[in-house]
Amino acid sequence: MSNLSRQQLKQVWALADSKRQGFLGFTEFVTAMQLVSLAQAGQELTPDTIKTASKMEGVKPPVMDGIDALLAKNKGSRISENDINGSSQLQLSTGTPQFGAKSSRKMPLNAVTSIIDGLKRLYIEKLKPLEATYRFNDFVSPLLTSSDFDARPMVMLLGQYSTGKTTFIKHLLRCNYPGAHIGPEPTTDRFVVVMSGPDERSIPGNTVAVQADMPFSGLTHFGGAFLSKFECAQMPHPLLDEITIVDTPGVLSGEKQRTQRSYDFTGVISWFAAKCDLILLLFDPHKLDISDEFKRVIASLRGNDDKIRVVLNKADQVDTQQLMRVYGALMWSLGKVLNTPEVMRVYIGSFNDKPINEETASQMFCELFEKEQNDLLMDLVDIPKKACDRRINEFVKRARAAKMHAYIISHLKKEMPAIMGKAKTQQRLIDNLEDEFAKVQREFHLPAGDFPNVEHFKEVLNGYSIDKFEKLKPKMIQAVDDMLGYEIPELLKSFRNPYA
Template sequence: MKEIYGKKMLEIERRYRFEDFHAPVMRGCDFDAKPMVLLLGQYSVGKTSFIEYILKRQFPGERVGPEPTTDRFIAVMYDKEDQIIPGNALSVDIEKPFHGLNAFGNGFLTKFEGSLCNAEILERITFVDTPGILSGEKQRLGRSYDFAEVTQWFVQRSDMILLLFDAHKLDISDEFKSAIELLKGNEEKVRVVLNKADQIGTQQLMRVYGALMWSLGKVIKTPEVLRVYIGSFWDQPYHIEENKKLFEMEQKDLIDDLLTLPRNSAVRKINELVKRTRLVRTHAAILSHLKEKMPMLIGKESTQIDLIKNLQREFMEIQRIKKIPPGDFPDVSMMQQKLQPQDFSEFPKESERLTKQIEQALSMDLPQLMKLIQPSHKQQQEVSNNPFAEIPWEITPEVKAGYDQIFFSLAPKGGSIPGHVARDVLMNSGIGVEQLRKIWELSDFEKNGTLDNEEFALALHLTEIAKNGGKVPNTLPASMVPLSKRNNIKSPRS
């Protein structure tokens, strides 16, 4: 990933000032960073104690108490020696992935710090503890930064987001509700922890669980059921032990979930790099298009005002000329604001060499990366040597996890997405309608005009084959048929 970015993307990002409009230049630490787990919750729900429980030790800089104690963002990371690193130093450390936080200024960086400690799980995962969210005006007192914007920054870069609730306090404050709403499009990362559950009996716990799901259903607008881990995540004996076995099983499941992050993180990073590459391509097309529209001498100011005002019109023209999918374009109002102080005459012209370079990254280099995390030929040969072995699905769990991120971001209903929603995503692939029609026929096993997560993954897999110059089969081979579909039908296209 670092090589593709450095050789194929960095030059075009700098030429078209991508950093001024969208995101800072990526560093090696952005690719090398361990998976990140973000903890969100109201004050006194046990976020800090939860990290202690996972680490099996205390960590530098922690603050635990019944009243609001953690008033800052703390990145808990691995090091052989315990130490605390102030936010300003952490944000300029070239080995840490926090340089993007410089955009929030000293007001935030004084409320950010790194806690380095020697704990085994930190060799694979980084945890981010956040300020306990209060209610009413108290939550805003003393804040010299935008909590929502900072939280959004961490949400986008996290591999898992844990929402912690106290079994005794299920109310959701206005700011906590706003923080949860920032998770839109990242629902597949979210896990819920119902903490301090040992202090209530089984019957009350069932009622609390139901109330929690009802409250979350009003804030997180998705029909998919969130995974909830129930327990008391600290090192003290249980107050009520009747659910001890349940708590121990839940705690084990959560640890197992965390330990899968390093493997799934590779898929997420490739997916994020693909999205960035597509945005870079579109950004370059926008700036060179606006440059071309500017007059040589007279009327520059009025022309620029018109271009900004009618930016949506220009986007549509770029879509038509460059064949760029509409989903690859940035938000119009955001771009209008960013373009206001610019001089379009100074924008660079289109570079045919750089355009070919980034197209090669999208069509060849990045798809090749996905193949690196697929099962080896040797593993496939071992399966084929067993005459009774079931043919594995061609879409590996790691690749499927990336497709699932897209699927769940589309707000499926009843476990499926309707045809018109799937159509928009598939059209963004840039392949022809005839091929898309064929792909839909192969993917919609139930013939009900919707796609579940496996059918959607298959459709995306087939579009990738087509985009890379491969041939979409007339009949699906067994290796392409999802395992759950094989028992229901003899052949997907018989």
């Protein structure tokens, strides 16, 4: 109707849907109409055009062919208020499924309103039954709730004590969050989720874990000892409207961490790593040694390598020659721990509000720190834009993991005898679990790298009777295969830029 070219319409959609949600909300729709109007006036459409459009109060509505006739036609057939309040009420269908319902009515694809909404529907109808049947929530990850899909993107900061994690958050927000403590000693003794909220306040962990609108119900799995060391800090802030930041306790060295913590520290890190969109590993030039506990923490990030970014903080505290040696030592240490052939991206800088120490940092390195800081900030700015793609990626990864888990559980069930010697067979299967994984891999042609950690699987399996597990249900597996092969691609096709 606007008589714009397909290329112009493509640009309008791409600029208006800046978060790549696959749909336009009210604000985005208004922006799109302003861009159409500016394009009709002959202006070139660029990312700066949006800033111009938001400041121009006198942007005229776009000219649309046939829209006046359409409005006149609809005006005569408008439903009166009496009809709505009377017997012929409007039946409004919402695209958000109810997670508590045992049997949810299947919705056609055209009933969903966004990609995230479609993923919720597919999870309830196709993936959740498979996870519940084979106890995926006990072995790998708790069942998802509606808030898990709707949550803002998360950034987690990890590092040894006094590497500047809390200071880094203060630097981003330009202020302290409620309950923040900064000092040279291990000050942050708990996991703190910094979120957007109407006012400044701290919410205890037990309260956060039971709130339906927060995606932290799965943390109840780690018990009350952890929840007493977990809290949510809320404050009104424009950055927190886009992302949520997770501050973690400093990783200590030696035996004191492993013996004094009363909860599964690496398990909690692994849980957050699966939920986060970006993981920042912070290092200090004076603390480059990677302790055994820090090595276990980094190992718990397995499967999330694409999210990890390394930050060499406080780099202005050493001179040029020392910085080169520190950088080389850090890369060498990371190469031994991460076990990847690719070189990890390391950001060098001093991420605090103090001016750079010019006595140790030359002019050249001041410019380097500024460029590195800008690169890291751009990585953070891109998170909301990539959030939808990341959500799809995590959903597909979870679906494949659930399918593999079903193959493993059903194989173990098949190996159990019908009547005699069940306890003896179960113990043999657990002791030789690695060999059983190899059998599953050969039978179903699965990649070896996708199998779960053997020791963790053994530990959980010891608490169950394998004979009580379910046999393989090909219909459930086929439903997940159809979801991955047809329904998710169709969903993406429906909600991507229609003019791309």
